[in-house]
Amino acid sequence: MPAVSMTVNGKKVSADVEPRTLLVHYLREHLGLTGTHVGCDTSQCGACVVHINGESVKSCTVLAAQAEGAKVTTIEGLADGDKLHPMQEAFREHHALQCGFCTPGMVMSAIDLVKKNKNPSEKEIREWLSGNLCRCTGYHNIVKAIAAAAQTMRG
Amino acid sequence: MYAFNYHRAKTVADALKLYKKADDPKFLAGGHTLIPTLKQRLARPSDLIDISGIATLKGVKVSKTAVTIGALTPHVEVATSSAVKKAIPALAGLAEEIGDPQVRHRGTMGGSVANSDPAADYPAAVLGLGATIETNARKIEADKFFKGVFETALKDGEILTKISFPVPEKAGYMRFDQPASRFALVGVFVAKFKGGVRVAVTGAGPCAFRVPAMEKALSAKFAPEALEGITVPADDLNSDIHGSAEYRAHLITVMAKRAVAAAK
Known part of the structure; x- marks a missing residue:
């Protein structure tokens, strides 16, 4: 089996994996990072969003082998000890989740949005979330949380 | 898997x-x-x-006459390129509407065109702009490239390397979304060149195709009303739970008019 190595949440990792191993399965099953979820498994719902070299991607649609040498960040890599990332804090503050299943993907996707667009409008936030499905909240508080986090992150 | x-x-x-x-x-x-x-x-x-690590297949080059895009260029790069937005805004706009942000970060222009999905967006631009497809072996004109459902002129083992899109005077792309997947139920790309107008349709047939009757009318007068009464026969169009062939035929004229109105 071929070896893959990458940096996940700042830590160098490597393993021998089957070529067909998806990045999300490598993260969850080999590294035990189960914060990244598999919702639809068809590249639509966005529960599996992680960052590869700083860019949000659906880790159910990337082979682990394709992330060779990359820097991967998952939901587990955001908080600084007990201090939540501003996006996580905003999701808590604004009650932007109910069951929480889509939340890791929402947070990872939203951080990428704010990195690219420091002051997104409500419309821009809603458009950006076209790749993240939530079946509980109706998105309202998610949008509010992202706008609030963007403000905090602008400082 | x-x-x-x-x-x-x-x-x-x-x-x-x-x-x-x-x-x-x-x-x-x-x-x-x-x-x-x-x-x-x-x-x-x-x-x-x-092949995703082959650096020579990535990137966007814009000249006065053409926008040339490496096959491995992800949709996001075409969508956000200020040079593409300036030269062919309809092409950047088309890339901006593919899938969702995460899909646009990974999905490539060459992959989409080589796959020739009947509902993909890029084939409409390739055919509508009369682009030239380059491979490791040859150059292929857009008119000779799309052959059918997931079928192109590419031979087994041939690699699409880049596509060169001529810069039109103006162009527009309008897509009617299939409401669940947001793939094109019907998408129409219209491009006005000095020598005439090209109209290409995606989503409606087995692969992207041109509409000569609309091209002729728009070459005479580039305005939505020039398309009044011009329809594509429903006979060979796709029919599924999302829309009948007749519905798609109707949408082609509607979306073509909107594409002309939006052209810039």
């Missing part, structure tokens, strides 16, 4: 060599069609040859 062997190609020559050695190989670019296909076990290649 069935098991396969995985190879990483560093150059086009390397990729071709790996392809020849394998039993039943497939090239892997952004993987945003191929990996979902593999997950559903709709394909069973013996080997995947990952």
Whole structure:
């Protein structure tokens, strides 16, 4: 089996994996990072969003082998000890989740949005979330949380 | 997914060599069609040859007369390129509407065009602008490229390397979304050149196709009302639970008018 190595949440990792191993399965099953979820498994719902070299991607649609040498960040890599990332804090503050299943993907996707667009409008936030499905909240508080986090992150 | 062997190609020559050695190989670019296909076990290649690391196949070049895009350029790069936005705003706008942000980060122009999905957006731009498709072996005109459902003029083992889109006077693309997947139920790309107008349709037929009657009318007068009463026969159009062939035929004229109105 071929070896893959990458940096996940700042830590160098490597393993021998089957070529067909998806990045999300490598993260969850080999590294035990189960914060990244598999919702639809068809590249639509966005529960599996992680960052590869700083860019949000659906880790159910990337082979682990394709992330060779990359820097991967998952939901587990955001908080600084007990201090939540501003996006996580905003999701808590604004009650932007109910069951929480889509939340890791929402947070990872939203951080990428704010990195690219420091002051997104409500419309821009809603458009950006076209790749993240939530079946509980109706998105309202998610949008509010992202706008609030963007403000905090602008400082 | 069935098991396969995985190879990483560093150059086009390397990729071709790996392809020849394998039993039943497939090239892997952004993987945003191929990996979902593999997950559903709709394909069973013996080997995947990952070409996504070939740097020479990436990037956008804009001159006064053409926008040339490397096959491995992800949609996001075309959508956000200020040079593309300036030269062919309809092309940047089309890329901006493909899938969702995460899909646009990985999905590539070459992958989309080589796949010729009946509902993909890029084929409408390739055909509507009369682009030239370059491969490792030759240049292919857009008019000779799309052959049918998931079928193109590419030969087994041929790699699409770049596409050159001529810069029109103005162009517009309008898509009517299939409401669940947001793929094109019908998408129409209209481009006005000095020598005439081209109209290409995606989503409605087995692959992207042109509409000569609309091109003729728009070449005489480039305005939405010039398309009044011009329809495409429903006979050979797609019909599914999302829309009948007749509905798609009706939408072609509607979306063509909107594309003309939006052209810039």
